[in-house]
Amino acid sequence: MCGIAGFIDFKNRSTEDVLSEMAAALSHRGPDGQGTYFQQLQYAQLGLGHRRLSIIDLSHAADQPMHYDGLHIIFNGEIYNYNEIRDQLIQKGHQFQTHSDTEVILHAWREWGEQAIEQWHGMFAIALFDERSNELICIRDRAGVKPFYYYWKDDTFLFGSELKSLIAHPAFIKQIDRDAVASYLQYGYIAHPNCIYSNTYKLPAGHLLRLELDLKLVNTVQYWNVYDHYNKPKLQIDLPEAIEETEKILEKAFQFRMVADVPVGVFLSGGYDSTCVTALLQKNSTERIKTFTIGTTDNKLDEAPFAKQIADQLCTDHTEYYCTPKEALDIIPGLPYYYDEPFADSSAIPTMLVSRMARQNVTVALSADAGDEIFAGYNRYDYIFRYGRKINALPRPVRQLAVAAMSGISSKRIPYWRNQPNFHSRYDKLKNILADPSPSELLKNLNQVFNDKEIEELFANHVTELNTSHNSSELLNMDQDPLAYMMAIDYQTYMVDDILQKVDRATMAVSLEGREPFLDQDIIEWAAQLPSSYKYYEGQKKYILKQIVHKYIPKEIMERPKMGFGIPVDNWLSHELKDLVEEHLSEASLKLHGLFNVQEVRNIVSDFLNGRKEKHLKVWYLLMFQMWYKQWM
Numbered sequence: 001m002c003g004i005a006g007f008i009d010f011k012n013r014s015t016e017d018v019l020s021e022m023a024a025a026l027s028h029r030g031p032d033g034q035g036t037y038f039q040q041l042q043y044a045q046l047g048l049g050h051r052r053l054s055i056i057d058l059s060h061a062a063d064q065p066m067h068y069d070g071l072h073i074i075f076n077g078e079i080y081n082y083n084e085i086r087d088q089l090i091q092k093g094h095q096f097q098t099h100s101d102t103e104v105i106l107h108a109w110r111e112w113g114e115q116a117i118e119q120w121h122g123m124f125a126i127a128l129f130d131e132r133s134n135e136l137i138c139i140r141d142r143a144g145v146k147p148f149y150y151y152w153k154d155d156t157f158l159f160g161s162e163l164k165s166l167i168a169h170p171a172f173i174k175q176i177d178r179d180a181v182a183s184y185l186q187y188g189y190i191a192h193p194n195c196i197y198s199n200t201y202k203l204p205a206g207h208l209l210r211l212e213l214d215l216k217l218v219n220t221v222q223y224w225n226v227y228d229h230y231n232k233p234k235l236q237i238d239l240p241e242a243i244e245e246t247e248k249i250l251e252k253a254f255q256f257r258m259v260a261d262v263p264v265g266v267f268l269s270g271g272y273d274s275t276c277v278t279a280l281l282q283k284n285s286t287e288r289i290k291t292f293t294i295g296t297t298d299n300k301l302d303e304a305p306f307a308k309q310i311a312d313q314l315c316t317d318h319t320e321y322y323c324t325p326k327e328a329l330d331i332i333p334g335l336p337y338y339y340d341e342p343f344a345d346s347s348a349i350p351t352m353l354v355s356r357m358a359r360q361n362v363t364v365a366l367s368a369d370a371g372d373e374i375f376a377g378y379n380r381y382d383y384i385f386r387y388g389r390k391i392n393a394l395p396r397p398v399r400q401l402a403v404a405a406m407s408g409i410s411s412k413r414i415p416y417w418r419n420q421p422n423f424h425s426r427y428d429k430l431k432n433i434l435a436d437p438s439p440s441e442l443l444k445n446l447n448q449v450f451n452d453k454e455i456e457e458l459f460a461n462h463v464t465e466l467n468t469s470h471n472s473s474e475l476l477n478m479d480q481d482p483l484a485y486m487m488a489i490d491y492q493t494y495m496v497d498d499i500l501q502k503v504d505r506a507t508m509a510v511s512l513e514g515r516e517p518f519l520d521q522d523i524i525e526w527a528a529q530l531p532s533s534y535k536y537y538e539g540q541k542k543y544i545l546k547q548i549v550h551k552y553i554p555k556e557i558m559e560r561p562k563m564g565f566g567i568p569v570d571n572w573l574s575h576e577l578k579d580l581v582e583e584h585l586s587e588a589s590l591k592l593h594g595l596f597n598v599q600e601v602r603n604i605v606s607d608f609l610n611g612r613k614e615k616h617l618k619v620w621y622l623l624m625f626q627m628w629y630k631q632w633m
Contacts, residue, residue: 002064003029003051003508004074005165006127008136008211010044010155013171022168023049026161028338029076029508037065037072043213046129046136049165050074053511055260055364056082062100069110070131075102076161077124077146078515080256085119114208117223121256121521125203127159136211142224143370143519144192144205144496147504152218153199157211162505163195163340167632173199174633178459181342181595181625185450185458188344188621189498196341196628205496224521226491229528230484242534246526247548251280253520254366262363265290267354268318270307272542272549272558273371277517279314279552281366288317290362294354295322298568306560313553321357328353328567329576335624336631338509344617344624345498346567351506359510369499370518373491374527376535377542380446381486391433399434406431443486447494449617460597483532491524570616573623574609581605581619584626593629596622 003026007014016038023034030051037048050064055078065074079085082101085108090096094107101122108116109128123145128137138159140148149166150159156171166172175198180190192202203209206224211217235242254277258264266281268274268291282289291311295304304320311318331349339348358365372378391399432445445451450458500516507514527535530544537543549558573581583589585605590598601622608615 002053002076003027003161003165004076004125004127005049005160005168006074007047007159007169008044008157008213009047009171010213010216011171012040012045014045014047014169016047018169019047019049022047022158022160022165023051025165025168026051028511029053029161031511033060033063035063035065037067039072041134041213043134043216046072048072048074048127048129053363053513055262055513057098057100058261059098061098062102064102066100066102066106068103068106071106071110072129072131073102073106073126075105075124075126077122077126077141078259078513079104079120079122079124080259081119081121114223117208123516123519125161134213136213138203138209138211139223140203140205140207142206142226142521143491143500143516143524145500145504145516145519147501148203149195149200150203150209151197151200155216157218163197163200163632166200167340173197175199176593176595176633178595182455182459184342184344184625185455185621186448186452187494187498188449188617188624189494189501190341191493191497202497205492226524226528227488229525230481230488232529234531235529239534239537242530243544243547246530246544247280249522249526250276250517250548251284253523254280254517255284256520257366257515257517260364263290263361264364264366265292265358265362266316266366267291267358267368268293268307268311268316269368270303270310271368272377272545273368273518274307275310275553275558276371276545276549277366277368278310278316279549282314282316283552288315291316291318292354292358292361292365293318293320294350294357295320296328297322297324306557309557310553313557319357319361321353323353325576329572332577332580333627334509336628338505339501339628340632342625342628343498343501343505344621345502346569346620348502348506349567351502352509355507355512355514356510359512362512364513364515365507366515366517367503368518369503369516370491370495371542371545373487373495374518374524375542375545376483376487376532377545378490379541380443381483381536382539382541383446384442384482384486394434402434406434440485440489443489449621458596458600460594481532483536484528488528569620570613573616573619574613577623578609580627581623584623584630585619589626589630593633 005022005026016036019036019038023036030053032054033052035050039046048065052063065072079101082104086096086104089107089111092111096103117139122141124141125146125148126139130137138148140146147161149163150157151166151172158166158169158172160166177194177196177198180194180196183191183194190196192204195201207220207222209218209220266278266289268278278289278291293304293307295302308318308320328349331352335348433442503514534544585601587598590596590601604615604618608619
């Protein structure tokens, strides 16, 4: 894993020093070396910058940028099956100078062109300049594990692993995109392809971008789409066979993620996903797998003891660390630097803590994200199955009548219930769900913190049009398989823009390579074709995965309420972080950008501090935005 940055400058105003500064902005991603390639082309200047974290082939021969037969590459990530591809290329007469996967990518591209991507199992963000076709090719992996940002304005194309590398170029204009702010306020992250800055984008997962220098033309194409696999006929196998085959596919994919020339470990939270990864890896290893768990001194919010119990059961080489509330709080001021566009997922705090601990022992750590999206593990799927269908079964006139009645009665006027935690927000969510109980709207209402109306009221000058719906035009029929529909949306949105961004920044902040074993294409494609009834079986979420885990860990150890690493944001905001709230959400601070209606923000803060605890996430989202603004604007 590394950091990449570069440019195509048609105005010829860039320099090698600027390129070096762009790469240096990513030094935390690659402390083992920096390389640059600067070239004056016929139509423009080309700059490729790289920061290296050495994982495979630690020699300097594997440094980047790397060059072969008119191709110039910078690459962030890993191709886990590169040895198999290398063998194929050797049979075709290719000769290699290194044992790195980067060189394999170069030769594969020259041999097969775009079709080479079909063979790459891994995580990758690639920038490849081809002298023959005079074009820059940028590629992001199927799941979006590795980030890729780009800026295209005034004949200047900038790109990089993080926004901070783009900002280092003097041509970059920092202008806030108001629709991106609206997206952030709704979900706590900015949905791709948008970025916080205008004219700046995230290359979507499974996409390839071409910049043709002759035409100054940028176009993107999708080379892989998860919806294609959800739309295929479901596999005609019985449940026991599905469990057995799933385990085999998981084992193979997990083993791929152990390929490295440096120490590798696993984040073990004690939940089903991380236990599955650990159990299957330990089963096939002659050495004790290194596992890492972060705990908290507040035992009410802690799963670390269960993780220790599982580690003992599997005989791993386990390391755990119990942090104090102060250690967790001390992470917060640094969040805006590493998450260089607004980001409000508070689980970034324990992720950074466990990454810091693991980095003292290993250079690569396997996470267990995406099990919920692939095997149906979220509670919201439960809610939609239990209640969504019942609401949808109500005759439309009955639902319309209920919505009209609720619209005429403010939640504040309902006795007793108005003082219950979260009642007001739940009242509004129920009203919206009654109005449209489709799976996409159910997901939206369950996930959002600020709804459309609240966002419009929050902006000082109303956004002319809010586009906050998930793009579902390509999806399967939602009525036919609502669970598959919801998992596909989560895979393409929440997982990519929240979960994977969170893990990438947290691990890279300490120069730790994070790998995502559940996001192997074979697992994703297989799971998409499994009947949804096998994943959500007789009211049990993640049924197949649970049956696999129970082969290695007794059910009585695993079956317990899910807690995770508890972040008491509501308590912190009214106590330890209260001064920070008052500083960043003050009238003076809010007027620095003029984006928000100051009185609306102050009302939210006042309501929260006066006991409306259900507003804590609204305060947290606003605080994280303001801290980001101070850091980067």
